[in-house]
Amino acid sequence: NAGVMQNPRHLVRRRGQEARLRCSPMKGHSHVYWYRQLPEEGLKFMVYLQKENIIDESGMPKERFSAEFPKEGPSILRIQQVVRGDSAAYFCASSPTGQPTNEKLFFGSGTQLSVL
Amino acid sequence: QKEVEQDPGPLSVPEGAIVSLNCTYSNSAFQYFMWYRQYSRKGPELLMYTYSSGNKEDGRFTAQVDKSSKYISLFIRDSQPSDSATYLCAVVPFSGGYQKVTFGIGTKLQVIP
Numbered sequence: 001n002a003g004v005m006q007n008p009r010h011l012v013r014r015r016g017q018e019a020r021l022r023c024s025p026m027k028g029h030s031h032v033y034w035y036r037q038l039p040e041e042g043l044k045f046m047v048y049l050q051k052e053n054i055i056d057e058s059g060m061p062k063e064r065f066s067a068e069f070p071k072e073g074p075s076i077l078r079i080q081q082v083v084r085g086d087s088a089a090y091f092c093a094s095s096p097t098g099q100p101t102n103e104k105l106f107f108g109s110g111t112q113l114s115v116l
Numbered sequence: 117q118k119e120v121e122q123d124p125g126p127l128s129v130p131e132g133a134i135v136s137l138n139c140t141y142s143n144s145a146f147q148y149f150m151w152y153r154q155y156s157r158k159g160p161e162l163l164m165y166t167y168s169s170g171n172k173e174d175g176r177f178t179a180q181v182d183k184s185s186k187y188i189s190l191f192i193r194d195s196q197p198s199d200s201a202t203y204l205c206a207v208v209p210f211s212g213g214y215q216k217v218t219f220g221i222g223t224k225l226q227v228i229p
Contacts, residue, residue: 004159031214033217040221041221042120042122042204042219042222043160043204043219045217045218048214048215055214091159093159095215104162104165105162105217107159107160107161109157109158109159110157110158110159112157
């Protein structure tokens, strides 16, 4: 059973370009979370999605960032018109039910985004 | 004030030492408490999970929660070089019905052979 798969592992973009980060949850998991880890900061919650639904996007910047988790295919975190401050490690996590009762969140290895 | 305060370290100990890692949190709404371990350039992996005050033991690891003082601890006995990693405390509120996890900044631990 493969773990949470994120790609690409490293992504380099110039200022103003778009970044697309992909996350395939573990088999059987229908709940996906995106977190961002900035240098010298902890992991910060961005968004929680179920298939075809955004449940909580309270951690997402209001502009340029969007996320989706379609019925088929991976979850996508999209950052438009990237700026240097977007440089960070972006982690995806998945869980089978989303319930915080003795259930693990499984994290991918992350995508390191570098904005030149 | 951060919701979860954690000393980033780094913490360096000799192999075999007992390691004590700590966090404090500010919001009584947090009801689930976790410790994650993160190796360099990897995603976090769950080590310990508890939702009540008291101790929980798993092998060389013991998690301790004191809700009255909002204090979370992780103890590692007989530390090994393979324990060298960043340890993240994490909390989840009771409400919401999903895992909106708030993490501490993480403490970087190095175990010297």
